Amino acid sequence: MLAAFVERLGGPEEIRFGALPEPRPGASEVLVEVLATTVNHVDTFIRSGLVPAPVTFPFVLGRDLVGRVAEAGAGAPGIAPGDLVWCNSLGHGGRQGAAAERVVVPADRLYPLPPDTDPVDAVAVVHPAATAYLALVTHGRVRAGETVVVAGAAGNVGSALVELAVEAGAKVIATASGADLDYCLGLGAAEAYDYHDPRLPGCLRGAADLYVDTSGTNDLGAAVGTLAFRGRIVLLAGATSRPVLPAGELYTQDRSILGFAISNATAAELADAAVALNRRFASGGLRPRIVELGRLAELAEAHRRLERGELRGRRFVLLTDAAGKT
Numbered sequence: 121m122l123a124a125f126v127e128r129l130g131g132p133e134e135i136r137f138g139a140l141p142e143p144r145p146g147a148s149e150v151l152v153e154v155l156a157t158t159v160n161h162v163d164t165f166i167r168s169g170l171v172p173a174p175v176t177f178p179f180v181l182g183r184d185l186v187g188r189v190a191e192a193g194a195g196a197p198g199i200a201p202g203d204l205v206w207c208n209s210l211g212h213g214g215r216q217g218a219a220a221e222r223v224v225v226p227a228d229r230l231y232p233l234p235p236d237t238d239p240v241d242a243v244a245v246v247h248p249a250a251t252a253y254l255a256l257v258t259h260g261r262v263r264a265g266e267t268v269v270v271a272g273a274a275g276n277v278g279s280a281l282v283e284l285a286v287e288a289g290a291k292v293i294a295t296a297s298g299a300d301l302d303y304c305l306g307l308g309a310a311e312a313y314d315y316h317d318p319r320l321p322g323c324l325r326g327a328a329d330l331y332v333d334t335s336g337t338n339d340l341g342a343a344v345g346t347l348a349f350r351g352r353i354v355l356l357a358g359a360t361s362r363p364v365l366p367a368g369e370l371y372t373q374d375r376s377i378l379g380f381a382i383s384n385a386t387a388a389e390l391a392d393a394a395v396a397l398n399r400r401f402a403s404g405g406l407r408p409r410i411v412e413l414g415r416l417a418e419l420a421e422a423h424r425r426l427e428r429g430e431l432r433g434r435r436f437v438l439l440t441d442a443a444g445k446t
């Protein structure tokens with residue numbers, strides 16, 4: 121079978137596309153014929169070694185897939201050949217990645233694709249939307265009636281944050297580029313502001329029960345001031361930022377900052393997120409804004425473009441030959 125893989129960690133030039141032996145599922149695993157996969161920032165971190173992960177070479181890259189069950193082990197109840205499924209936790213934690221024609225997925229990391237959900241749309245959003253769910257619910261503990269400020273609300277993670285926070289009954293205040301404000305309002309944000317406006321931190325002072333910045337700017341001076349009493353910042357981007365923290369403003373108001381990475385989520389936490397995502401898929405929600413289509417063989421180019429910042433606000437989906445047969 122064909123796969124995109126590396127034989128050592130390094131730059132995108134290390135990515136090979138070629139034949140690898142077909143994987144075999146164990147008792148509680150499922151063999152999936154991949155229809156579509158995608159590329160995420162974290163895939164580049166794993167490939168380069170920036171995020172240390174246990175890897176066995178040749179190492180297949182890629183976290184997400186939508187595919188069709190080819191074979192299910194005896195310990196994978198409720199999963200049958202032919203089922204359309206998705207996964208968003210391959211390619212790390214000792215698991216081989218999704219950028220292959222066929223992959224083995226632990227049964228507890230595989231979720232049904234709801235009927236009438238487009239596989240390309242789904243694979244484009246399962247990573248950013250699960251990230252948004254974990255930020256809001258698992259770590260941010262959002263409650264109905266709270267106010268959530270989403271910075272970078274027009275992006276992949278940001279747009280899912282807006283949609284899921286609205287579904288949770290929160291009031292959403294979005295910040296984005298001026299041209300994207302109507303898009304954010306269309307997702308259900310109650311208010312949307314241009315992040316280039318220098319008056320913004322003053323306007324939002326004390327507003328947020330929960331503040332999430334997907335841009336990675338991490339201006340904690342402004343962000344802490346945006347928090348209400350006992351407000352929480354969920355920090356999920358900006359791996360190399362070195363923000364200055366206004367400590368007094370934080371602790372004297374019982375405010376807090378929580379960091380998280382989806383790579384650390386347990387299978388149970390990811391399964392909770394999958395239930396929420398599937399509910400949105402089934403009702404026509406969580407659609408990607410801009411998708412570019414490519415072929416599995418183009419993974420190295422997709423990594424290059426992501427690292428050059430050419431895929432901001434869009435998703436690159438790589439199709440296998442099997443996608444043409446559905």
Ligand SMILES: NC(=O)c1ccc[n+]([C@@H]2O[C@H](COP(=O)([O-])OP(=O)(O)OC[C@H]3O[C@@H](n4cnc5c(N)ncnc54)[C@H](OP(=O)(O)O)[C@@H]3O)[C@@H](O)[C@H]2O)c1
Nearest residue numbers: 161251272274275276277297315335356357381382432433
């Ligand atoms: N912790 C985790 O588990 C996890 C998981 C997934 C992703 N991430 C991280 O999340 C980040 C976002 O990913 P993404 O795919 O959503 O990126 P994206 O689609 O490029 O979205 C980022 C958005 O931020 C906006 N932005 C830039 N500067 C801003 C500012 N100062 N204030 C408000 N908005 C601003 C951008 O708008 P303009 O383009 O108009 O400037 C863009 O819409 C990445 O750094 C990624 O590594 C983390």
